[in-house]
Amino acid sequence: MAGLVDIKELIRTIPDYPKAGILFRDITTLIADPTGLRATVDALTLPYVSAHIDLVVGIEARGFIIGGAVAYGLGKGFVPIRKKGKLPARTIDQAYDLEYGVDTIEMHADAIREGDRVLLVDDLIATGGTATAATALIRRSGGHLVSAAFVVDLPDFGGAEKLRGLDVDVHTLVDFEGH
Ligand code: AMP
Numbered sequence: 001m002a003g004l005v006d007i008k009e010l011i012r013t014i015p016d017y018p019k020a021g022i023l024f025r026d027i028t029t030l031i032a033d034p035t036g037l038r039a040t041v042d043a044l045t046l047p048y049v050s051a052h053i054d055l056v057v058g059i060e061a062r063g064f065i066i067g068g069a070v071a072y073g074l075g076k077g078f079v080p081i082r083k084k085g086k087l088p089a090r091t092i093d094q095a096y097d098l099e100y101g102v103d104t105i106e107m108h109a110d111a112i113r114e115g116d117r118v119l120l121v122d123d124l125i126a127t128g129g130t131a132t133a134a135t136a137l138i139r140r141s142g143g144h145l146v147s148a149a150f151v152v153d154l155p156d157f158g159g160a161e162k163l164r165g166l167d168v169d170v171h172t173l174v175d176f177e178g179h
Contacts, residue, residue, distance in 0.1 A: 004035075004039070005035045005036055005038075005039035007030060007036060007039060007040055007043070007151070007173055007174050008174040008176075010029055010030040010033050010036040011025050011026065011027055011029065011030050011151075011152065011174070012025075012026040012028070012029040013025060013026065013176075014026050021179075022179075023176070023178065023179070025124060025152050025154070025176060027062060027066075027123050027124075027151060027152070030151070031065060031066075037069075040066065040151055040173065041066065041069040041070060041073060042073075043173050044066065044070050044121065044149045044151070044171070044173070045069075045070045045073035045074060047147075047149075047171060048070075048074060048119055048146070048147065048149075049074065051117070051119070051146055051147070052117055052146075053074055053076055053117050053118070053119045053146060054076060054116040054117045054118065055071070055076050055077045055078070055079055055112070055116055055117075055118055055119075056068075056070050056071035056074065056076055056077070056078050056079070056118075056119045056120075056121055057078075057079045057080075057081060057107070057111075057112075057118055057119070057120050057121070057134065057138060057143075058071075058078060058079070058080060058081065058120075058121045058122065059081045059105070059120075059121075059122040059130055059131070059134055060080065060081060060082045060083055060086070060105075062122070062123035062124075063081075063121050063122035063123060064078075064080060065123075066121055066122075066123055066151060067121035067122070070119070070121055070149070074119075079107065079108070079111040079112065080107070081105050081106070081107045081134050081137060082105065082106055082107075083103070083104075083105060083106070084103075084104040084105065084106055085106075086106070087106050087107070087108055089108050089109070089110070090108065090109045090110070091106040091107060091108055091109055092106065092107060092109050092137060092140060092141065093105065093106045093137075094106075094133040094134075094136045094137050094140075095133070096129045096130065096132060096133040097129060098129065103129075105130065105133050105134065105137065106137075107134075107137045107138075107141070109141075111141065112138060112141035112142060112143040113142065113143075114142035115142065115143075115144060116141075116142070116143045116144065117143075117144050117146050118138050118143040118144060118145050118146060119146055119147055119148075119149060120134055120135070120138065120145060120147070120148040120149070120168075121148075121149050121150070122134075122148075122150055123150065123151050123152060124150055124151065124152040124153075124154065125148075125150045125152070125153055125154070125157075125159040125160050125163070125170070125172065126154045126157040126159050127157045127158065127159045127162075128157070128158065128159025128160065128161075128162040128163050129159070131148055131150075131159060131163055131168075132159075132162065132163060132166065134148075135148070135163065135166060135168055145168055146169065147168070147169040147170070147171055148163060148168050148169070148170050148171070149170075149171040149172070150170070150171070150172045150173070151172070151173050151174065152172065152173070152174055152175065152176065153172035153174070153175040153176075154175065154176055154178075154179070155175050155177070156177060156178055156179055157179065160172060
């Protein structure tokens with residue numbers, strides 16, 4: 001299915017958002033398109049049908065949209081990773097470096113059980129800072145991170161390579177050159 005739809009064509013690029021010099025790769029146009037949404041979700045789901053995934057972890061906020069659909073497709077549950085202060089029960093957190101400063105993400109402390117086979121999903125990987133912190137949360141919880149899947153890779157930021165260096169299998173659908 002994915003081959004019949006040009007996923008890359010359906011992603012809109014907004015220059016200088018959220019700040020000057022950034023090319024924001026906007027997937028809202030992709031997920032608003034019914035064939036685009038289906039092709040994207042299928043391409044992120046089908047490789048894992050036989051991978052014995054126990055649960056899908058998605059990163060706020062666009063990772064919830066794609067990850068939720070992937071979890072549904074695999075017939076598994078979904079676990080959210082959120083920005084600090086948003087989850088109601090006991091959490092574990094992980095800080096990571098931004099260009100200027102630090103950010104922190106959280107996951108419920110009881111969301112993953114020892115040995116759970118986890119698929120991590122987000123819309124995009126750039127520097128890999130967010131995904132690396134998510135990997136740490138999953139591993140600290142005792143989860144086995146089977147793979148991390150993204151719609152978009154920005155390879156010039158090196159995040160996918162960084163994640164592979166942490167022994168994570170990384171699967172991406174399209175890439176955009178440049179910063
Ligand atoms: P990073 O931690 O640098 O890999 O950034 C990944 C996160 O930031 C993802 O959750 C993306 O949604 C968002 N992000 C970073 N850069 C971009 C970009 N150029 N366009 C759209 N989203 C981005």
